[in-house]
Amino acid sequence: MTQDPQRTSTLPSGSDIRLPWHLRLPAPLEREFVDYFRSNVARITPWATITLVSILALSVILELTVEPDLVTATWRPRLFCIMLAVATAVVAHRPDLRRWLHPMIILLAFAVAITGMWMGLSIDHPQAFLLFLQTPLAILVLGVLLRVPFLASALSTSAILALQALCTLAPNTLPLSQALTLLLFSLATGTMSLFGQYIYERLLRSHFLSEHVLYQHRAELHSANRVLESQATGDGLTGCLNRRGMESRLNDALHGRSRHAIDNVTVVLFDIDFFKQYNDTYGHLAGDECLKSVAGIPRGMAQGEADFVARYGGEEFLVVLANTSLKDALVFAERMRTRIEQLGLPHAGSRISQVVTISVGVASSLPGEKDVLALIKRADEALYQAKGAGRNCVAFMDELQRVQTL
C-alpha cells in the first residue's frame, strides 16, 4: 500500500497552519503580510485604474449623449476622481511611496462616493438620483477593484453606507422609495463585496504562510547543505580540504572549471618526518596538535585566489599553487619547509633533527594536462626522492621529468 507523502512528512507546509476568524497573524508576520498584500494590489492597480477611469469617462459620455446639460455639473467631480485614481496608480508604481497605497485607495473610494452623493443632492434633475450609483462603485473600488485589508474595508464600507443613508433619508431630499431602493442596492453590493473580500484575504493569507514556510525550509536546507558540503570536503582536525575536496578542486582547476582563470598548477606534496615516532613519543593527541600547527604554516602562506591546502593522508599534505612557475613554487616550498622547522616543535624521536621537520616533493602540470592523479604521482616521486636524500629537504620534478633535489 502506498503512503500519502503529506501524512508521512513532519515538515509544516504552511497550509496546515490554522488562521483565526479575525485573520490577524502575530505582529512581525502581520507586518510582512501587509507588505505582501500591498505588492499584490500594486500589481493589479494599473488595470483597476484603467477600469475605474473608463467607467467614470463612460458616465460622462453617457450623460453627454442623453442629457448634455447635466455634464456641465458632473465633469469636474468626475475629473477629480479620475485624477485621484491616476495618483493611486502612481503611488502603487513607486515602491518608496507604497506604504500610502491603502490610504490612497480609501481616499479614492470616499471621493467617488461623496462626489456622487454631492451631485445627486445638488443637481436639480429628475434622473439625478441615479448619480447615487457612485456609492456602490466606491464600495467595489475598496473591496474588488483595488482592495484594502478586510478590516479597513469593512469600516470604510460601513462609513460610506452610513453617509448615503444620512444623505438620502434626510427629509426633503429623495422620495423614500427611491432612497430605500438605492440604499438596499448599496447595502447588497457592500455585503457581497465584503464577503468576497474575506474569502480572498483568507486565501491570500494561507498562500502567504505557505510561501513563508517554504522559504524557511529552503533557507534551512541551504545551510544544511553547506554544512554537509564542508563536512564532506573538509578535514575536521586541520581545517584543510580533505582528499575528496582536494581532488574535486584540483580537477576543476585542470579542466578550466574553476572560478578563476588558471593556466598551470603546481603541487607541493609534503610529509612530516618520522611522524610515527612522534606519536610513539608524545602520544596521539600531541600528534594531532602537531598536525594542526604544521598545517597552519602552508595555510597562512598560500594566499592566491585559487590556491589551497589539503590533507592528503595521515601526515601528508598537499599545497596547490595556481598560475605559479616551478621556480616560484620551489621558493614557496623551501620557505615553508624552513618555517615549519622554525616552529621548533620538539621531536625526540626524529633521527635527523631535534624538532619536527618535513620532506617536500614538487611537480608542475604539463601543458594541457588534465590528469590529477598523474600530477600528484610525479610530486610523490619527488617526495620519495626527498625522503631518500635524508629528509628535511625539497625535491622536484624538472621540465625533463627528472627528479632533482634542491
Ligand SMILES: Nc1nc2c(ncn2[C@@H]2O[C@H](COP(=O)(O)OP(=O)(O)OP(=O)(O)O)[C@@H](O)[C@H]2O)c(=O)[nH]1
Ligand atoms: N596523531 C595522529 N597521527 C596520525 C594521524 N593520521 C595518521 N597518523 C600517524 O602518522 C603516522 C605515519 O607513519 P609513517 O607513514 O610510517 O610515516 P613516518 O613515521 O612519518 O615516516 P616517514 O614518512 O618515512 O618519515 C602513523 O603512525 C599514523 O598512525 C592523525 O590524524 N593523528
